Amino acid sequence: MNYLLRGIGVLAAVGTFSLLAFSLPSGGEARGDSGGDDLMPRLAHKNWQQECASCHLAYSPALLPRASWRRVMGGLEQHFGENASLDPATQADILRFLEANAADSGTSRMGDKVMQRMDRNTAPLRITETTWFVKKHDEVPRATWTRKSVGSAANCAACHRQAEKGVFDEDTVRIPK
Amino acid sequence: MLLSAHASADSPANFMARYAQQAGVAVTALSPTRGEALYRSEHPGKNGAMQSCASCHTANPKQAGQTRVGKRIEPLAPAANPARFTDAAKVEKWFRRNCTDVLARECSAQEKGDFIAFLNKFK
Numbered sequence: 623m624n625y626l627l628r629g630i631g632v633l634a635a636v637g638t639f640s641l642l643a644f645s646l647p648s649g650g651e652a653r654g655d656s657g658g659d660d661l662m663p664r665l666a667h668k669n670w671q672q673e674c675a676s677c678h679l680a681y682s683p684a685l686l687p688r689a690s691w692r693r694v695m696g697g698l699e700q701h702f703g704e705n706a707s708l709d710p711a712t713q714a715d716i717l718r719f720l721e722a723n724a725a726d727s728g729t730s731r732m733g734d735k736v737m738q739r740m741d742r743n744t745a746p747l748r749i750t751e752t753t754w755f756v757k758k759h760d761e762v763p764r765a766t767w768t769r770k771s772v773g774s775a776a777n778c779a780a781c782h783r784q785a786e787k788g789v790f791d792e793d794t795v796r797i798p799k
Numbered sequence: 800m801l802l803s804a805h806a807s808a809d810s811p812a813n814f815m816a817r818y819a820q821q822a823g824v825a826v827t828a829l830s831p832t833r834g835e836a837l838y839r840s841e842h843p844g845k846n847g848a849m850q851s852c853a854s855c856h857t858a859n860p861k862q863a864g865q866t867r868v869g870k871r872i873e874p875l876a877p878a879a880n881p882a883r884f885t886d887a888a889k890v891e892k893w894f895r896r897n898c899t900d901v902l903a904r905e906c907s908a909q910e911k912g913d914f915i916a917f918l919n920k921f922k
Binding site: 675676677678679703704705706707708709772773774776777779780 | 845846866867868869870888892895896897899900
C-alpha cells in the first residue's frame with residue numbers, strides 16, 4: 623500500500639515535471655520571443671535601435687513582412703513625408719536585421735499572428751494598415767488617434783506605457799485625455 | 800569606450816572652424832544673427848503649413864522638442880545638451896535630412912557655421 627502510494631506520488635511528480643518541461647519553452651523561447659500574447663520579440667540591434675528610434679519607437683520587425691521592410695528601407699528619402707536617409711552601409715545593415723526578424727520570417731509568434739491575417743500579395747508600408755493592427759485597435763474611436771496628447775497612431779507609447787520595453791498587453795494601456 | 804572617444808574628438812568650436820574653412824571665411828565672420836534668422840525662417844511644408852527648425856525644436860533651442868510622431872528631441876543648444884555637435888557623422892546626417900525637409904535644399908557650409916554660432920551663444 624505504502625509502496626503503491628509512493629509509486630503514484632513519483633509518477634505524478636514525474637508527470638507534472640515533464641508537463642512543465644514541455645510546456646515552458648513552447649517554441650516561443652527558442653524562437654526569440656517570450657511567448658506572451660502581447661509581447662514583441664526581444665531583439666537587440668544597435669543601428670535599428672539608434673537610427674529608427676531617433677524619431678519614433680523602434681517598431682518591431684515582426685509587425686511587417688519582408689517585402690514591406692524592403693519598401694520602407696528603399697524609400698527613406700521620402701519616409702512618410704520626412705527625409706530619413708542613411709548612409710548605404712547602415713541602411714543595408716538595418717534591412718538585413720528587419721528581414722531576418724520580419725513577420726514572415728518564422729522567427730516569432732507575434733510575426734505568425736500578423737501573417738495569419740495578412741493578404742500575402744500585399745506589402746503595406748504602414749503597420750497601421752495591417753489587418754492585425756486594425757483588428758487589435760477596432761475599439762479605439764477615430765478621434766482618439768488625433769488627440770494632441772496622442773498625435774497619431776504612430777505614437778505607440780502614448781497609450782502603451784511600456785511600449786519601449788516591448789510590452790503591449792492591455793493592462794499597460796492608458797489612453798491619455 | 801568608442802563613443803566617448805568619438806565624443807571628445809569634436810566640439811561646437813571645431814565644427815564652426817571646419818565650416819568656416821569650407822566656406823572660405825574666417826571663423827569670426829560666422830554670424831549668430833544669421834544663424835538665428837535661419838533657425839526661425841518659415842518655409843512652406845509638404846502639407847501646406849509653414850515650417851521652420853523651431854517647429855520641432857521649439858522657439859527656445861535650450862528646450863527639448865518633439866518629432867512629428869511625438870518622440871522627445873533633446874535640446875539643440877550645447878549649453879543644455881553637451882552631446883550636441885560632438886559627432887561629425889551625426890551632425891552631417893541631420894543637416895542633410897533637416898535642411899532638405901525644411902528648406903527643400905541642402906544647407907551651405909556658411910549656413911551650418913552660422914547655425915552653430917547661434918546655438919553656441921546660449922549660456
